[in-house]
Amino acid sequence: MGFRLKIEKFDEHLERLRDKYKVYAPVKLKGKGTFADTDTIRYKEIESIKEIEFNTKSTFSPKEIILPITQTLFYFTEDECKEPKEGEKKILIFLRSCDIHAMKRLDEVYLRNGNEDYYYKTLREKVKFVLMGCSDSFENCFCASMGYNKTEEYDMYTKIKNDEVFVECKSEELMNYFYKDIEGTIVVEPEYVSSNDIKVTIPENLDQRVFKSKMWDEYSSRCIACGRCNFVCGTCSCFTMQDVFSKDNKNVGERRRIWASCHVDGFSDMAGGHGFRKDKKDRMRFKVMHKVYDFKKRAGYHMCVGCGRCDDICPEYISFSSCVNKLSKVMEAVE
Incomplete structure (x- = not known):
């Protein structure tokens, strides 16, 4: 109505x-x-x-x-757990x-x-x-x-x-x-944009062959691993756990869930000190491919919604949309 x-x-x-x-x-x-x-x-x-x-x-x-x-x-x-x-x-x-x-x-x-x-x-x-x-x-x-x-x-x-x-x-x-x-009903239709200045094209044939592309190398030096792009993103969902203990009694405290970022140092580290993505280019590749490839394989639709907040917030002016557009040329070269 x-x-x-x-x-x-x-x-x-x-x-x-x-x-x-x-x-x-x-x-x-x-x-x-x-x-x-x-x-x-x-x-x-x-x-x-x-x-x-x-x-x-x-x-x-x-x-x-x-x-x-x-x-x-x-x-x-020491004896029980209680939800807030x-x-x-x-x-x-x-x-x-x-x-x-x-x-x-x-x-x-x-x-x-x-x-x-x-x-x-x-x-x-x-x-x-x-x-x-x-x-x-x-x-x-x-x-x-x-x-x-x-x-x-x-x-x-x-x-x-x-x-x-x-x-x-x-x-x-x-x-x-x-x-x-309400004195009378009227027709109210939501306003939508039909186009943006920035256009993004995700290649239909995108697959894991882009993992070895040289296109990721520039992000080793450009990205500073601050994680800001993840924190402003509406679809990033990773978190870590933290136990906060009382100063008076080390057996009393609370367990918290806290946002985490795949770009930040230590995110992919495992017991023994092994890290899957120590180089920042690997972290960028992981994020980009998760947003436009991995998630779609599982859910049937892309994770990225095109809000552009990651581009807005990056202190190094790294553009996610530009990175995605490079994938088409990489796949053409691969083919």
């Missing part, structure tokens, strides 16, 4: 929604960027739709809401089409990859999505090439125009909050 409301009226309903939902959206954080005089856009809990940054791409993806950077799995003592108490509120996330597709990839990894991950599932079951449209393509985006510039898998869509909020609501539960102030 489509309708429109004044911003102030929409915020009144949002306030009522917040009784049962934690509402997250991308907001501008002043002075929180890389340097003291720069800003960043990141997901935070909001109270008004006016706080949402609709016209700029967020630096981080919304995955940190349902896959926290640091998550306590359980507390332990979960909040009763549900979760409402404002996000873009590419990010909704990215959530599908996380679902594949954590829910359909053998055993379901209990901690991820507990949060994921509470989530509803509010789609944010894209009237123009952002810098470094290539979602259209990947086919993820559009989606139908959302519960509500919102767009601000002048002093009004245009809404399309698919969820009956969410619709119940708005019924009394």
Whole structure:
């Protein structure tokens, strides 16, 4: 159902929604960027739709809401283990089409990859999505090439125009909050970009023969193994474990799950000191091929959704999209 409301009226309903939902959206954080005089856009809990940054791409993806950077799995003592108490509120996330597709990839990894991950599932079951449209393509985006510039898998869509909020609501539960102030229905269609400045082509014949290509050599010196590309990516899902012990009693503490990165030193190290990918070019090759080859072989669709955040954040200006486009020439040479 489509309708429109004044911003102030929409915020009144949002306030009522917040009784049962934690509402997250991308907001501008002043002075929180890389340097003291720069800003960043990141997901935070909001109270008004006016706080949402609709016209700029967020630096981080919304995955940190349902896959926290640091998550306590359980507390332990000498005698027992105890799970942390979960909040009763549900979760409402404002996000873009590419990010909704990215959530599908996380679902594949954590829910359909053998055993379901209990901690991820507990949060994921509470989530509803509010789609944010894209009237123009952002810098470094290539979602259209990947086919993820559009989606139908959302519960509500919102767009601000002048002093009004245009809404399309698919969820009956969410619709119940708005019924009394709807004077009439209108047609509201989500905005999507049909093309991006950056085009990416993944070769149909891509296979493991590219592993030995010289194209990876440049990343040995260019990549500094900071892992920033992994942390802003909406589909990277790797983590490590950490036990934090009490200073007063070494037998009491908590076990945490913490984001990890395949680019960072030590990620692939095993007992005895053996490391599978000590050279940074091997780590770059692993990430790229996982996003556009390995994952598709297992799940049937590409892991990368074309958000371009990895290109935005890299301090060495390494372009993931450019790297993917090089694969076509490598496969031509191989053939």
